[in-house]
Amino acid sequence: EAGVAQSPRYxxxxxxxxxxxxxxxxxGHATLYWxxxxxxxxxxxxxxxxxxxxxxxxxxxxxxxSAERLKGVDSTLKIQPAKLEDSAVYLCxxxxxxxxxxxxxxxxxxxTVT
Amino acid sequence: xxxxxxxxxxVSVSEGALVLLRCNYSSSVPPYLFWYVQYPNxxxxxxxxxxxxxxxxxxxxxxxxxxKKSETSFHLTKxxxxxxxxAEYFCAVISENSNYQLIWGAGTKLIIKP
Numbered sequence: 001e002a003g004v005a006q007s008p009r010y011x012x013x014x015x016x017x018x019x020x021x022x023x024x025x026x027x028g029h030a031t032l033y034w035x036x037x038x039x040x041x042x043x044x045x046x047x048x049x050x051x052x053x054x055x056x057x058x059x060x061x062x063x064x065x066s067a068e069r070l071k072g073v074d075s076t077l078k079i080q081p082a083k084l085e086d087s088a089v090y091l092c093x094x095x096x097x098x099x100x101x102x103x104x105x106x107x108x109x110x111x112t113v114t
Numbered sequence: 115x116x117x118x119x120x121x122x123x124x125v126s127v128s129e130g131a132l133v134l135l136r137c138n139y140s141s142s143v144p145p146y147l148f149w150y151v152q153y154p155n156x157x158x159x160x161x162x163x164x165x166x167x168x169x170x171x172x173x174x175x176x177x178x179x180x181x182k183k184s185e186t187s188f189h190l191t192k193x194x195x196x197x198x199x200x201a202e203y204f205c206a207v208i209s210e211n212s213n214y215q216l217i218w219g220a221g222t223k224l225i226i227k228p
Contacts, residue, residue, distance in 0.1 A: 040220075041221070043158070095214070101214070102160045105157035108156070
């Protein structure tokens with residue numbers, strides 16, 4: 001079974017530029033999550049999708065971050081314009097829906113904003 | 115509010131010694147608890163999960179965790195540490211909301227001394 005795929009793995013941009021991350025979840029997983037992980041901290045949920053609908057985006061900085069999940073499969077997360085404090089690892093995870101189902105994580109995208 | 119506390123941002127043990135990583139949680143409902151491991155430059159991988167069945171849960175790579183309701187704890191142990199266990203370990207609890215989100219601890223970095 002293929003895992004969660006993410007690209008790119010690494011990205012370096014200057015502040016005020018834009019960047020996009022892509023995620024392809026495990027086949028059949030209806031739920032998709034985007035997390036931000038700052039060095040030395042636990043993951044922080046940015047947005048949760050159920051199929052192609054948004055379940056929770058309460059911690060997404062909507063003035064600069066946007067995300068979509070067209071057709072309920074792949075997802076993209078965009079930052080525009082980037083700030084220095086956006087430097088972090090962006091993790092995508094997917095799961096089946098239900099209490100006992102764990103989240104499966106992709107390898108992450110390490111973003112450095114200079 | 116729910117929370118997860120991991121005691122010790124860094125834990126150092128000698129190869130072959132007992133590993134003990136501490137996790138305490140707060141939850142007003144029966145908790146569902148998880149331990150994830152993150153190797154350098156990788157995403158998170160599930161080690162084990164507690165879903166109200168047996169209180170002693172066995173996971174991958176020789177790790178196990180014991181759920182103690184009276185102590186609100188879910189500590190992770192391994193009898194004998196290997197160099198390959200060097201990684202960051204995260205404890206998480208399912209959120210009380212209906213979205214199956216995870217509340218994460220800040221993580222503990224496990225250092226193995228030769």
